[in-house]
Amino acid sequence: MNRRVRPARERPAAERRGGVGLVERLAAWRDLHLYSLVSSLGRLAQRPWASALTIGVMGVALALPLGLLLALDHLAGFAGDLREARELSLFLDVDVDEDAAAVLAERLRARADVVAVAVRTPEQGLAEFRGMTEFSGALAVLDYNPLPTVLVVSPAVGADPAQLASALEAAPEADFVQHDALWRERLGAWLAFGERLAWVVASLLGLGALLVVGNTVRLDIQGRAEEIAIVQLLGATDGFVRRPFLYLGAWYGLAAGLLAWTLVALAALALRAPLTQLADSYGGGEHLHMIDPAAATVLLLGATALGWLGAWLAAGHQLRLSRPKHAA
Amino acid sequence: MSLLRFDNVSKRYPGGHEALSELSFELAAGEMLFVTGHSGAGKSTLLKLVHLSERATRGAVLIGGKNLAQVGRRGVPRLRRQVGVVFQDHRLLADRTVFDNVALPLVIAGTPRAEIGRRVRTVLDRLGLLERERALPQMLSSGEQQRVGIARAVVAQPPLLVADEPTGNLDPQLSAEVMALFAALPAQGTAVLVASHDLPLVKRLNKRVLVLDHGRLIDDYRPGRAA
Numbered sequence: 001m002n003r004r005v006r007p008a009r010e011r012p013a014a015e016r017r018g019g020v021g022l023v024e025r026l027a028a029w030r031d032l033h034l035y036s037l038v039s040s041l042g043r044l045a046q047r048p049w050a051s052a053l054t055i056g057v058m059g060v061a062l063a064l065p066l067g068l069l070l071a072l073d074h075l076a077g078f079a080g081d082l083r084e085a086r087e088l089s090l091f092l093d094v095d096v097d098e099d100a101a102a103v104l105a106e107r108l109r110a111r112a113d114v115v116a117v118a119v120r121t122p123e124q125g126l127a128e129f130r131g132m133t134e135f136s137g138a139l140a141v142l143d144y145n146p147l148p149t150v151l152v153v154s155p156a157v158g159a160d161p162a163q164l165a166s167a168l169e170a171a172p173e174a175d176f177v178q179h180d181a182l183w184r185e186r187l188g189a190w191l192a193f194g195e196r197l198a199w200v201v202a203s204l205l206g207l208g209a210l211l212v213v214g215n216t217v218r219l220d221i222q223g224r225a226e227e228i229a230i231v232q233l234l235g236a237t238d239g240f241v242r243r244p245f246l247y248l249g250a251w252y253g254l255a256a257g258l259l260a261w262t263l264v265a266l267a268a269l270a271l272r273a274p275l276t277q278l279a280d281s282y283g284g285g286e287h288l289h290m291i292d293p294a295a296a297t298v299l300l301l302g303a304t305a306l307g308w309l310g311a312w313l314a315a316g317h318q319l320r321l322s323r324p325k326h327a328a
Numbered sequence: 329m330s331l332l333r334f335d336n337v338s339k340r341y342p343g344g345h346e347a348l349s350e351l352s353f354e355l356a357a358g359e360m361l362f363v364t365g366h367s368g369a370g371k372s373t374l375l376k377l378v379h380l381s382e383r384a385t386r387g388a389v390l391i392g393g394k395n396l397a398q399v400g401r402r403g404v405p406r407l408r409r410q411v412g413v414v415f416q417d418h419r420l421l422a423d424r425t426v427f428d429n430v431a432l433p434l435v436i437a438g439t440p441r442a443e444i445g446r447r448v449r450t451v452l453d454r455l456g457l458l459e460r461e462r463a464l465p466q467m468l469s470s471g472e473q474q475r476v477g478i479a480r481a482v483v484a485q486p487p488l489l490v491a492d493e494p495t496g497n498l499d500p501q502l503s504a505e506v507m508a509l510f511a512a513l514p515a516q517g518t519a520v521l522v523a524s525h526d527l528p529l530v531k532r533l534n535k536r537v538l539v540l541d542h543g544r545l546i547d548d549y550r551p552g553r554a555a
Contacts, residue, residue: 025438027440027441028438028439031435031438031440031441032435032438035435226419227421230421230432231436232405232408233379233381233413233419234408234409234413234432234433234436234480235405235406235407235408235409235433235436235437236405236436237402237405237436240405240436
């Protein structure tokens with residue numbers, strides 16, 4: 001019984017609070033936001049050049065890291081296949097015959113740091129070359145097969161490819177070892193560095209964009225100091241004063257995000273033809289793609305949030321300055 | 329209970345200038361009161377303490393029994409909505425129409441839109457401004473602008489209205505008209521506190537008058553009692 005008494009006593013107060021027409025209060029809340037939304041658009045339109053300048057600066061600041069990330073994304077995709085291929089190619093002396101090659105392959109398979117060894121005979125190599133049109137003419141002239149037997153050695157996971165390469169080179173049948181591990185590692189390191197660099201640049205330029213919006217909103221607030229003072233005297237809360245500026249900042253951010261997206265898309269369009277050509281020369285596969293919808297959404301949301309935050313910081317600072325002085 | 333009460337209020341500005349000294353008076357709901365005195369006597373400071381643009385250094389200012397010293401930062405907007413303010417220089421928003429200016433206190437208070445339209449037009453009609461609702465403030469005469477300022481101050485039907493030299497920029501005839509508007513408010517339940525140095529006009533209206541001199545109350549003239 002006791003447990004039921006308290007909620008029953010509290011209910012009238014709760015009902016009173018929620019009951020003063022929840023629908024009406026929601027409508028009033030919506031009206032307040034609509035009012036802020038409309039007045040923020042009015043402010044944007046009132047100073048078209050200042051607004052365009054802010055959006056332009058912010059848009060370019062966002063477009064730079066965005067373009068960099070997109071370029072790295074492409075490069076990483078293109079380099080991905082190369083990086084994954086860890087095999088070492090052991091070219092044998094030309095005079096090593098098929099049987100000797102098979103024996104050597106067997107010996108290598110027994111090593112702990114080797115997973116698999118594939119034997120590619122000179123005939124297979126020749127057939128492969130014939131498949132490449134550039135070489136077919138030249139090969140037709142030859143009356144003998146100049147290609148050596150190649151052992152394609154896959155190192156075990158965790159094995160040191162460089163050490164394995166020198167071991168393979170030491171074999172008496174070996175002519176030379178083609179080993180791209182170092183180059184691949186460096187490429188990987190460069191890509192990782194590039195990505196980190198892009199994020200650092202993005203952070204710095206993002207901060208710049210924040211300051212640009214903050215400064216623009218600050219100027220706008222200063223230009224409206226009298227209006228703010230009046231509405232504060234009429235009983236406006238900090239939220240009421242701040243809200244149109246927050247919407248304003250969000251508009252700046254959204255427009256800047258759209259501009260950044262457009263700039264990157266235009267840059268991609270300009271680079272598409274030569275890049276496709278370049279990719280084709282490396283065997284094609286990776287083609288230039290645009291920003292996908294998910295990334296574009298993240299970009300626009302992020303830019304809007306950035307503008308909102310910049311406005312919030314600027315408005316908060318100005319509101320603290322305009323607060324009535326409290327006498328000690 | 330009095331609507332507004334000053335209890336031994338002193339106000340000293342950071343520079344050391346004492347604008348008000350131990351001021352005490354009460355204003356009942358629906359009462360009209362003039363505050364007069366030479367320039368710098370503390371009239372404006374008194375009004376600023378009422379709508380919390382400034383805070384008292386000593387003593388207590390109470391509105392509806394609530395001590396303003398206990399009104400925190402978040403409570404200031406709510407308190408100001410109970411006090412309509414009219415300024416000498418109108419302080420209208422130049423880029424909004426008469427209607428939007430008058431609607432501002434209701435918009436701030438979150439009044440439903442349909443009700444805003446109804447109440448604003450009622451007030452504009454009462455002050456003879458209904459024809460001008462779409463005009464911008466600079467298209468209006470000085471007297472009309474002041475009437476818009478009054479409309480804005482009363483549209484939310486605050487229990488108390490304060491006015492700082494509301495006729496300072498008006499010629500004698502317009503001043504008399506504007507004062508008559510104020511004098512009509514107590515009948516509608518709004519207490520009115522007007523700071524003015526226009527003594528002849530104040531005397532003609534035959535209402536209660538506080539006289540300040542260098543921040544001190546030197547006279548509290550009540551027509552009924554003195555006569």
